[in-house]
């Protein structure tokens with residue numbers, strides 16, 4: 001650390017967001033452009049270089065956080081970029097999207113606000129691109145081995161980049177028309193503009209990775225062809241089988257899954273559509289589900305000029321501070337967090353019926369009712385206790401012309417014939433079974449990311465991609481690899 005007293009003299013300060021009234025008029029990222037660089041050096045200097053950095057442990061990538069905090073505090077951006085890219089293929093993604101379990105594990109967070117690790121990561125990544133510290137790294141020589149990666153989300157992309165750099169000839173198959181998985185069609189542009197994705201794809205092409213979009217593995221390229229033409233196959237097809245809400249009225253028109261709604265808004269931003277056919281414009285919107293996907297629907301509906309937007313969360317409103325008895329440091333606690341979308345809804349008064357920002361907590365949906373045309377018009381709910389038991393006298397209704405279900409994902413979605421074609425085994429919850437080496441029962445076939453882990457986070461997907469690449473490289477080169485494996489297939493986030 002450049003200043004050993006930095007944590008005593010400097011308070012935590014985050015990358016400022018643009019005013020809500022301004023940012024809901026566009027789809028750009030919510031942050032003030034150029035607002036991070038002036039503050040980030042002093043913020044990095046709050047790192048105590050504590051000796052036993054739990055942030056390493058809490059980050060699935062094992063990012064070398066104290067090292068790069070020190071380098072940023074000393075303005076050595078090139079070295080900081082080298083250290084950061086040593087463990088993370090796509091730090092500009094995690095620097096924007098990660099919920100930052102590292103900050104929950106920061107030793108300073110025991111009695112002070114944590115170091116703004118995620119912001120420092122983002123600043124290094126952005127600066128690295130601006131300064132040209134991240135040129136393509138094509139391999140010196142080719143191994144002569146070929147690998148098919150199925151799925152171009154963060155897990156598939158990380159695996160492909162590691163394997164291409166190790167000298168293997170890698171083809172990424174993607175059933176969508178563009179590369180990126182949920183980073184492309186799912187996560188809204190106001191959380192991460194797609195130009196960051198394009199830039200990495202350009203880098204990967206220059207390193208030799210080939211991409212085949214609009215190609216459904218299992219159908220357009222069959223399982224036998226994959227096994228026959230490639231020395232190894234990595235399945236990284238994600239987990240987007242959505243959960244249903246089985247209550248009366250569910251079949252009414254105007255009730256959709258979040259992942260039916262969000263990709264259409266992404267397509268408007270991509271210029272494929274002028275208007276989303278499910279646009280929230282002028283509608284009373286209710287989002288069922290209190291998680292991050294629900295918050296993405298909220299921010300999208302606000303930008304589409306909804307008449308009102310309310311988000312229902314079945315859990316009680318969490319406290320603002322960690323309960324040390326229940327979720328002690330360094331685990332990632334459930335806290336009341338104000339995402340950018342919630343801040344917008346609060347500032348603009350988008351949810352007149354809500355308890356806090358746009359959310360109604362401890363609320364369970366009972367049924368939907370509609371008009372004579374079979375279109376939803378109201379959502380009926382009841383307050384619940386911690387055991388989700390209805391509380392008498394708490395029934396109420398909300399106007400609802402558009403209902404978005406954001407109840408999480410139970411496992412891999414549409415299979416496209418890969419599982420049967422390759423003879424893969426599934427775990428009881430539907431994820432692809434694999435051993436300690438990320439290998440499925442089919443010879444030369446590996447599985448990584450949400451498809452095998454279940455619905456998770458971008459940081460875990462990148463970590464899985466790096467780890468499966470190490471396993472594939474070992475398989476292809478007769479037991480040796482120099483590629484790092486930050487996680488094992490059975491590793492899980494730190495819990496109580």
Ligand SMILES: Cc1cc2nc3c(=O)[nH]c(=O)nc-3n(C[C@H](O)[C@H](O)[C@H](O)COP(=O)(O)OP(=O)(O)OC[C@H]3O[C@@H](n4cnc5c(N)ncnc54)[C@H](O)[C@@H]3O)c2cc1C
Pocket residue numbers: 097098099150151152153154155156173174175176180181182183186187191215216217218236237238239240262292293296415416418448449450451455456457458459461
């Ligand atoms: C709306 C939403 C918002 C999220 N926001 C965040 C966030 O802010 N931060 C965070 O950390 N995490 C977030 N997540 C979770 C995160 O996006 C995922 O954990 C991560 O993308 C998983 O990566 P993956 O590569 O395993 O799968 P995916 O990103 O799902 O990619 C899988 C890809 O495989 C392709 N595919 C599937 N089958 C085939 C086939 N047969 N042939 C060819 N291609 C195929 C799919 O089209 C898809 O492109 C969010 C998730 C959702 C749904």
Ligand code: SF4
Pocket residue numbers: 058059060061063065094095098099100101102103117118121459
């Ligand atoms: S990837 Fe996530 S957990 Fe790791 S250092 Fe970055 S913000 Fe923290």
